[in-house]
Amino acid sequence: MAAERRVGNLPEESNRLVGRRAELAQVTRACRRHRLVTVTGVGGVGKTRLARRAADELQPGFGDGAWWMELSPLSAGMEALPYAVAEVLPLADQSTRPMLEVIAEYLAGREALLVWNTCEHLVEDCREAAETLLAAAPGLRILATSRRPLGLPAEEVLTLDPLPVPGTDDDGAADAVVLLADRAAQAVPGFAVTDANRAELAALCRRLEGLPLALELAAARLREMPVTELNKRLADRYAVLGTTDGGTYGVRPRWHQALRTAIGWSHELCTPAERLLWARLSVFAGSFDAEAARQVCADARLPGEEVPALLGALADKSILTWVPTGGGERYRMLDTIREFGTFWLHELGEEAALRCRHRAYFLTLARAGDAAWLGPHQFAWYDRMADEHDNLRAALEFCLAEPAGHAALELAGALWFFWYACGFAREGRHYLDRALAADIAPSGARTQALWAAGLAAVGLGDAESAAARSEEGLAAAEQQGDDALDPALGAFVCAVALRGDLAAMEAVADRIFALPQKDDVLTLAPLFGLQVRSHALISAGEPAKALLHLERLRTLCDRHGERWTRAFGDYFQAQAELALGRPDAAQHHAREALRIKHRLHDRMGIGLLMDTLAVATGAAGQAERAAWLLGLAHQVWDTLGAPQMGQPQWVAARQACERQARTALGDHGYRLAFDTGHATDLDTGIAEALVPPDPAPHTPAQPGATG
Structure with missing residues (x-):
């Protein structure tokens, strides 16, 4: 049965579709009869526009959504395609299994439509991905646009012709x-x-x-x-x-x-400056903003102060399109127009130089994000990096295509915060591993890439790789001084915590707090050290002592306006409050942490906090809401490609919460509340979970094995 709500990410239609009634009916009919439909045709014939409208008409019939993917920014084939698919679904990439396998498993029991726009430069890779996904997911349909078919036996190919024109004796309304x-x-x-x-x-x-x-x-x-x-x-x-x-x-x-x-x-009708900017803008993947255009494209021939007006002129001529975003104005170039610009950039002999400038700009941006992450502007940095994800991928691929891989080490390592804190750990490890293999010479960039790879492995729950990478990074940092040692120790203590060795956690935390402390600068090691020490104390049955360290962590974060690490502190405080039998306080801290994790799109953090909030709610005697929260949390875990995570005592608490809710509601009542949570739109459900429930008389339940 069709879902009542429209699920997916279909882009807004910028203008109305003219004509194409017969073609639209043909595409929608084909998508209902065939599992892979490819709309082919020459560049500029309207394949994208038709597919967008067809997807809109088909969307209500897919209970698990219609998902739009722009493939034109991808240049690396199967190296990047699975991560881009996962990001769109949205399926967090926090698993150690092959990404395509995770996507196939996620889609296996779902009814969804994937729309892959502009496949011609990735035909072989799209063919392999489509074959794998369609074999695993009977309810999946794929609608592709391409200048040539994907070449699968089950593919239905529809060729789109130009619009009808009036005859020489007919000037009617064709x-x-x-x-x-x-x-x-x-x-x-x-x-x-x-x-x-x-x-x-x-x-x-x-x-x-x-x-x-x-x-x-x-x-x-x-x-x-x-x-x-x-x-x-x-x-x-x-x-x-x-x-x-x-x-x-x-x-x-x-x-x-x-x-x-x-x-x-x-x-030809563009001014010389407009033509030059058109060519140079072709190095961008996906969208870009005016500042990036100025930094990458301006020089003595194209003064930077002229770039904003030139962008407006190119947009007026339909060479560029405006992309509405919440963070300011961005521009995009249609693929066919970009091809023309790329051709002229090559003819001008500037292609290599402009790609180097593109890389340099995004390396500078990544370094700035690295330096500013532990501060008051984390949400803005997340938004900026999410907007530039396509360009960051393009810059990384350009770095990795060079004989020397040092620039790849610098860029992949500087992006540690985007990989680890914002839900892209798997993609980050992919690029970090490639960069580390490309340049094995000792350097500060290699040291940072090593501990960044350790953090990425922590985010994936891969204890063995986390230990190996973080230990190697720590050994390298020990040769480079305290500035290098601080983040390396921070990554190392996280890897130790993943193994659950309480004594080792305390020992590394002691080493961290022996480092010189800087009151005016927030650094990774003390933040992670306080988290891990609190975690160790809660696990050892000393939650009251843990609260003292969590208060110190909160003070540090508040002094600098830092929220990402503060959310971890609230998560552990919720666990401590549960262990102390204070479920109302636990709910408060879980909600505070969830608010931040949701804003940063950290799905692993969202999953852990939804579980924690469910346990605290159940411990407060609100069984129906606890069951609903468990269902909502399970929806998050479905998107992670990994089983529910957490230390054994937290897993036990979650299981105890489920048992208590079943006892209070009965199997039917529990299943009804759980299924309702599982079927709720995730953003809507999180918004509801963030609102404290009305207080009601209750008999507190035991929180389960939280110690």
């Missing part, structure tokens, strides 16, 4: 004319089809052969000239292009001639 007029009205307020311009509009549509992207580029030019002049100029250019096939254009992207006409002419 779909191409309707599209041109619609987009022209957006560019020129008040524009309308009249008896005076109808024939010229029809001729323009015929000249551009009904190709939607070409028509949209032409419509943007109507700001500057009447349709008669536009038609004449395009006619002249079309004649030139018709005589040059196999010449200069032979080395350009193989496009429909009408598209070459429209894009090439748009390029």
Whole structure:
């Protein structure tokens, strides 16, 4: 049965779909009958637009959602594809198993639609991924757009043609004319089809052969000239292009001639500065903001103060599109237009230099995030890095493609906070392992990459790898002084805590607190040391002593406006309060920690805190709400690709909470509350969980094995 709520991440439609009724019906019908449908066609023919509308119509029939993936930013094939799929679903990558296997297991019992947009540069990788996922998940459908089929036997291929154009004796409302007029009205307020311009509009549509992207580029030019002049100029250019096939254009992207006409002419009508910026912007993967464009693209030929106005001019010409985000204005270039820019960047001899500048900018950004992470702007840094995820991947792949891998070590290591704190531990380990293998010479960058890899392994629950990487990082740091030693010890104490060796945890914590302390700077080692010492004391049955260290941790964090580590402190304080028989206080601290973990999209942290909140709620005698919270928590664990985690005593507490709720509600009542939580939209459920329940008389239940 179709879900009542619409689940997924389909992007907003920026403008209306013109025509395509028959094609839309064909695609939706094919997706209901076939498990893999690929819409093919030349660049600019409207594959993305059609797939977006088809997905919107199909979405209500998929109870587990319709999920949109932009593949054009990916350049590394199967190296990056599974992580990108997991990120979109959203499926946290905190598992040590192959990512594609985790995705297949997650989708196995679900009814979902994946929409893969722009597959042509990753056809082999998409073919392998589709084959694996479709074999594992009977309820899965994949809708792909590509200039060529994926090549699987079960694939249904639908070829999309340009829009119908009016005949030479017909200047009526063919779909191409309707599209041109619609987009022209957006560019020129008040524009309308009249008896005076109808024939010229029809001729323009015929000249551009009904190709939607070409028509949209032409419509943007109507700001500057009447349709008669536009038609004449395009006619002249079309004649030139018709005589040059196999010449200069032979080395350009193989496009429909009408598209070459429209894009090439748009390029010629740009100012020299606009053309240069267009070429240089092609190095960005996905979207970018004005500051990144200025830093990467500006030089003596293209002054930085001119870049914002040039971006606006390119957007007005439909070369760039605006991307709405909560963190400010960003831009994106359509893939076909990016290809043209890449071609000209190569012709200018600037491609290598611009890719180096792109890498340098994002390395500088990562270093700034590293330096500022333990401070008051963590949410802003998370948002910034999430926005730049595609560009960070592209920069890492460029680093790793070079013979020397030192830059890859620097970039992957500087991003430790994004990998470990923001839910990308598996992808982080992937890049850190590759970077460490590429450059084995001792260096400060290698030391940081080693302890960062140790933290990534901690995030994955991989105790063996966490110990190996963090020990190697600590040994290297011991040769480099206290500044290098501090974060390395912080990573090492986390790896020790993962093994559950209480004596070793205390010993490493003692070593941390023997380091010189800096009151004006917050560093990893004391923060992690206080967490681990508190954890050890709670596990040893001394929660009251743990609260003293947690108070110190809270004071440190509050002094510097730090919230990520403060959330860990609240998590452990909730455990201590439970052990002391104070479930109301435990609920308060669990909610405070959950609020921060949710804001940082840390799914492992969300899962642990939902479990903790459920146990505390059950201990307060609220059995129905506890069962609902357990169901909501189970939904989180489903997305992690790993079993529920936690030290043995916390696992036991969770199991005791379930038993107590079943006893209080009966099997049927428990299952009803649990299933309701499991089916609740996660963000909606977390928002509800963050609201304290109304106090009610109750007989407190025992919290279970929390000590």
